[in-house]
Each structure stands twice: as structure tokens, then as C-alpha cells.
Amino acid sequence: MKFQTITGTKDILPSESPLWQHIEHTARSIFKRFGYSEIRTPIFEDTNLFLRGIGETTDIVGKEMYTFKPSSESDESLTLRPEMTASVMRAYLQHSLGAQSPVVKVYYISKLFRKEKPQKGRYRQFWQFGAECIGSANPEADAEIIAMMMMIYDELGIKSTMLKLNSLGDIETRKRYRAILQDYLRPHFDKLDAVSKERFEKNPLRILDSKNPDLQDLIANAPRILDCLDEVSKSHFETVKTYLDDFGVKYVIEHRLVRGLDYYSRTAFELVSSDLGAQDALGGGGRYDGLGEQLGAEKEIPAVGFASGIERLLIALESAGISEKIQPPKPDVMLVAQSPLARGWIMKTAHAWRKEGLAVETDLLARSLKAQMREANRLGATFAIIVGENELQTGKFQLKNLLTSEQKEIQQENLLSEIKNRTA
RNA sequence: GUGAUUGUAGCUCAGUCGGUUAGAGCGCCUGAUUGUGGCUCAGGAGGUCGCGGGUUCGAAUCCCGUCUUUCACCCCA
Numbered sequence A: 001m002k003f004q005t006i007t008g009t010k011d012i013l014p015s016e017s018p019l020w021q022h023i024e025h026t027a028r029s030i031f032k033r034f035g036y037s038e039i040r041t042p043i044f045e046d047t048n049l050f051l052r053g054i055g056e057t058t059d060i061v062g063k064e065m066y067t068f069k070p071s072s073e074s075d076e077s078l079t080l081r082p083e084m085t086a087s088v089m090r091a092y093l094q095h096s097l098g099a100q101s102p103v104v105k106v107y108y109i110s111k112l113f114r115k116e117k118p119q120k121g122r123y124r125q126f127w128q129f130g131a132e133c134i135g136s137a138n139p140e141a142d143a144e145i146i147a148m149m150m151m152i153y154d155e156l157g158i159k160s161t162m163l164k165l166n167s168l169g170d171i172e173t174r175k176r177y178r179a180i181l182q183d184y185l186r187p188h189f190d191k192l193d194a195v196s197k198e199r200f201e202k203n204p205l206r207i208l209d210s211k212n213p214d215l216q217d218l219i220a221n222a223p224r225i226l227d228c229l230d231e232v233s234k235s236h237f238e239t240v241k242t243y244l245d246d247f248g249v250k251y252v253i254e255h256r257l258v259r260g261l262d263y264y265s266r267t268a269f270e271l272v273s274s275d276l277g278a279q280d281a282l283g284g285g286g287r288y289d290g291l292g293e294q295l296g297a298e299k300e301i302p303a304v305g306f307a308s309g310i311e312r313l314l315i316a317l318e319s320a321g322i323s324e325k326i327q328p329p330k331p332d333v334m335l336v337a338q339s340p341l342a343r344g345w346i347m348k349t350a351h352a353w354r355k356e357g358l359a360v361e362t363d364l365l366a367r368s369l370k371a372q373m374r375e376a377n378r379l380g381a382t383f384a385i386i387v388g389e390n391e392l393q394t395g396k397f398q399l400k401n402l403l404t405s406e407q408k409e410i411q412q413e414n415l416l417s418e419i420k421n422r423t424a
Numbered sequence B: 001g002u003g004a005u006u007g008u009a010g011c012u013c014a015g016u017c018g019g020u021u022a023g024a025g026c027g028c029c030u031g032a033u034u035g036u037g038g039c040u041c042a043g044g045a046g047g048u049c050g051c052g053g054g055u056u057c058g059a060a061u062c063c064c065g066u067c068u069u070u071c072a073c074c075c076c077a
Helices: A017-033 A047-054 A061-064 A085-094 A139-156 A171-189 A192-204 A202-208 A213-220 A232-247 A310-319 A341-354 A369-379 A389-394 A412-423
Strands: A044-045 A078-080 A106-113 A125-134 A161-167 A265-273 A281-288 A303-309 A333-337 A359-363 A381-388 A396-401 A407-410
Touching: A017 A125, A017 A139, A017 A310, A044 A047, A044 A085, A047 A085, A061 A192, A085 A106, A085 A125, A085 A202, A085 A303, A106 A213, A125 A139, A125 A310, A139 A161, A139 A232, A139 A265, A139 A281, A139 A303, A139 A310, A161 A232, A171 A192, A171 A202, A192 A202, A202 A213, A213 A341, A232 A265, A281 A310, A303 A310, A333 A341, A333 A369, A333 A407, A341 A359, A341 A381, A359 A369, A369 A381, A381 A389, A381 A412, A389 A396, A396 A412, A407 A412
Parallel strands: A333 A359, A333 A381
Antiparallel strands: A044 A078, A106 A125, A125 A303, A161 A265, A265 A281, A281 A303, A381 A396, A396 A407
């Protein structure tokens, strides 16, 4: 075979798309209930948007972006989006969405690009759905975003998950905590692995994220950021937790949860699943009050959001045994032609009935009657009608219900309404 | 990027110590008397054994390279 998909990318085949549509439909339904509207942004942006937005210390920006020049002599640098939050904030600022309503609530279902080595639940082109609530600094917004995310998983039937929750405080808290953490780690510096040593100066909070078993004791005994929170962040966090309790959303406090992206502040959360292997995050998010200013806004723009990986959700649905329950759509009726004259009739009739909203199948290969019946069965059609000279002359048709094998005679003018009634 | 791992029919997989026409199940197609699907039975189509090179009288099988798959590190959804 000559051509194939590029490493780390996948086709979503006709047999899989019903499940994707089910996920998208469920997510959209819940976004709608929470008053979120869809936003669609371009698939590539100015590279600087991500440099400024995501933060240059992250690996996403450092080595995982698909960056290109639109032409060889151009100075412009473009990048296939590796995440959505920066794009959404860019759109918010560009179109002054905040001037039209004080709180802007948007969601997206879109594909993203990261040049990582593919692995379970990790692809180079992948899909996320997510939402951003821009304009409110209040804990109600945090709680609602989290609850909305959880409702989607809940309604899809995903059970074996754990919601991790933490607060990173405001910028001052993070600065203070950074110093405290460095003081704590400094005497143990020699014990750190190479990656952690590098992070020690660049981004010491990320050391808490390390999976290195030798570091686990050290990390477990590290000072906790929750103990360093400023008063406002502390009460903000308490209120978020209270709302989650009220909503019946279960969570665990995870002191080590710091999240990779630089723009997070205060609330941080992550939903993990044991079905996923090493890439165990189904979704995550948090508050990012500083992002707007980083992208050039004149004042702080409070915002909170989440993102969920759809390929990972698929893995979870698979192991929960839910994916197999999602069936492709089935035809209402298969029109079976017995002669060339009948073929003409079923083509015209199929077209007319499709206009009326029915899903009508016909055989495009002019195959035998037996083959056409087999096809009707294979497709899972509810009804089949065999059309031959008799029917065309008498106007009386045998309507066969393939689910029950019952067959009954119907006058031509009553066929459509009969099928509509019985398939509605 | 580092380290492992995989590749045989549309799918899931057998294939002995290197040996002659590479198999199975599922799926697909056709048929089992004249106008009826599902079950059953019979038959059929479908493979450059990932690709390129090497060793050998002979390679799906051994060696090298390459691409790909999967997994872990890393990173993250």
C-alpha cells in the first residue's frame, strides 16, 4: 500500500464515527444546559500566541509544536494549535467579546496538534472538547466548570475516575511557594534526577509531578502549596469545595497537582482514570486569570476552563463496555426491486420518501432479490418491500417487518404513512 | 528525543528445524427449483508474508537497514 496516515494520526472510520457523534452530542447537550456557546477558531495561529500564552518553559512550546513558515521568504511563523485556551482568549480579546457581555461562556470540540512520540492515549493529531468561562473571578465559575465537565463523563457512563483538586494560589503565592519549595529541595539537590535538577530553577513546582520512585518520599514530605495560600485564594478554594460538595461531585485534594501549563492560577483540577495507562489524565483544567494580560489585555481577565481528550475518553468508554452499545443508524426501509421496471419505481419512491424524512435504502448493484434481502438484513432495516410487476399493476404491496418477520398487505397510497407510524 | 516492542487475507491470528501450491475463524460474494433476510449447508473471491538489501540450492522463517505499530521514560488531554 503506497500511502498511509502519518505517524501519530488516525482515520476515524465509518464504523467508529457513531461513537464519536455520541460523545459530541452528549457534550453539546450539556454545554447547552450550562449556557455555553460554541466557538471555532482557525487551526493555525501566529506562533507567538502560543509562546506568550502557554509559556516557553513547557515542553509543548519547547519541542512539540508544528511550526512552519507560510512561504520560504516570509518572516511570519505559524503554528498548528497545540491547545485551545490561548486561541479562545485571543478571539475574546480580538473581538472584544467582554464588551458585549460581562461573562463569556464558550465551548469547543476541535483537533489539536502536538509532535510527541505516540503512545497509548497520545497522538500527534488529537481531539479535545472543552470550555472556557471568561469574565468571572468568583468561585462559582470554577465550581460550575468542574461540575459541567463531570456531568459529561457521568452522562456518558464513565465511572472509574478520580477528580484531583488543588489550588495554586495567586501569582504572589506561587512566587512565595516556589522559594519555600526550593529551600526544601536544596539540601537534597544531589538526589534529584537530571530532569528535576533542570526544573529546580526553571519550574520547581513541576518536580512535584515526577514519577521517579526514588523521589516519592521527598515529594510526599514537601511543604504544601495549600498551606501557603493567600487569604483570598484560601477562601476561594473553600467555596469551590463547598459547591462541589453541594453538587455531589466527589474529589480528592492532590497537593502534587500543579499542571503543566504556565498560565494556571488558583484552582487546578484533573480527572484521571486507571484505564488509561501512563497517560492517565482524561481531562483537566483550572483558573488562568493571568493569561489575558500575557496576551496584551490592559487589565486582568479572570477565566477558568477545562479540556478533555476525546481519544482517551474512547479508551475509557471501551473498557467500560459502553462503546459497543452505540449502534450505527439503521434504515427505516429497504426497497427491493424485482425487475428493471421496478428499479425505476423504487428509485423514484426512495427519493420521495427521503424527502419525507425516512431513511430509505436501495441496492445500487442490481443484484438478485435474495442478495437485496440479505443486504436489508445486514443493514438492520426495519422494513423491506419487494417491488415487482404484480405490485406495480395492483398497487398492493407486501410490507415486511424484518424485526418480527411479519408481512402485511398495504395499499400503495398508505405505504408511507404506515412506515412513518411504525418507525417513529 | 531515549529505551523496548510489533508487522502474514478486510479483521483476529496460526505457520514446525529454512523446504515444494502460505492456512484457520470471522467478514464479504454466490448458490441450496420458479418472488423473501437472519440459522444451517455447499462453493468462491481475496495475500508482493510492511518495504529494501544480504546469507542460502532454497527465506514468511536467519542477518542488516528502513518504515510502521504498541508500550514506557519524558510531556500532557
